[in-house]
Amino acid sequence: MEIKLSDLAPFQEICKRICLNIPSVYIWQWDDKRDMAVMVLEEEDAEMVFYPLFKEFNQHWNFTSAPSDSSGITRWVDANFGLMPGQVMFTSYPLCNLVLCVAWWPWGGDRKVSMRIGLIPVNKAKLRKGTARQCLGRWLIIQEDEAP
Numbered sequence: 001m002e003i004k005l006s007d008l009a010p011f012q013e014i015c016k017r018i019c020l021n022i023p024s025v026y027i028w029q030w031d032d033k034r035d036m037a038v039m040v041l042e043e044e045d046a047e048m049v050f051y052p053l054f055k056e057f058n059q060h061w062n063f064t065s066a067p068s069d070s071s072g073i074t075r076w077v078d079a080n081f082g083l084m085p086g087q088v089m090f091t092s093y094p095l096c097n098l099v100l101c102v103a104w105w106p107w108g109g110d111r112k113v114s115m116r117i118g119l120i121p122v123n124k125a126k127l128r129k130g131t132a133r134q135c136l137g138r139w140l141i142i143q144e145d146e147a148p
Contacts, residue, residue, distance in 0.1 A: 036118035057090035097125035
């Protein structure tokens with residue numbers, strides 16, 4: 001089944017609301033290794049971005065908890081990241097066999113946070129190469145010349 005950008009409009013709205021709390025000095029870049037959008041926030045700005053994520057995503061978990069579903073999200077997270085103390089994953093409800101996620105990774109003595117946004121295929125779906133970059137690039141306004 002071919003996914004159209006319009007099919008994922010609820011994910012676009014979540015991304016739009018997340019960006020409302022991000023100061024304009026930060027820009028999104030593309031992480032080719034993980035196939036996700038990434039932004040590094042300074043400690044003083046991270047809190048105002050972090051707490052609204054709880055409102056936007058129906059699930060969140062950390063090192064000591066796990067998602068309550070069996071759709072492959074846990075396997076995807078373990079294969080791509082693993083969770084360490086202090087890190088948090090946020091996930092949406094599935095839409096077109098995709099889940100929007102945010103990976104929240106504090107580092108540098110908690111003085112910085114890497115925030116990644118991606119699409120997780122669920123229910124044995126496959127994500128065509130370039131789909132995540134196309135969708136998130138538009139939703140988060142990632143310029144091609146800004147992507148590494």
